[in-house]
Amino acid sequence: MTTKRKEKFNDVVFKFIDAHVDLYGYINVSVLSELFGIHRTSASGLLARYKELKPSNLEYVLQGTNSRYVKRFSFEKVVLKSESSIFLNSIYLVYEND
Incomplete structure (x- = not known):
């Protein structure tokens, strides 16, 4: 993957993190690796x-084998400028396998 493509992919992932945390209150490695195949x-x-x-957006929480980053009270989207639900729906259309 070229550097430019990698940075574009990373931007999509960062926007996904913004949207997922905004709507669901958490994110973890499994969510990203399963959806994006990384x-x-x-x-x-x-x-x-x-x-x-x-750094103030997320707090790392370890609960047994289920570690995750959880949304802090001060959470603000960093990269995503559009509505979270619309962005997630678009991502799921492209990346989710039936």
Whole structure:
């Protein structure tokens, strides 16, 4: 994947994180790796990069084997400028396998 394509893909993932957390209140590695078909290590790296954009947005919570980033009270979308539900519907149309 070229650098430009990778950055565009990362932007889509960051927007997805914004929308998913906005609507569902959490995100984890499994959500990203399963939907986008990426390795768990890559998904973890993308979540870490997203968190760097606005550290106060998410809090890491470990509950047994179910670790996740949860929405903090001060959450604000960082990358996504459109409505979260519309964006998620579009992403699911493209990436979700039946």
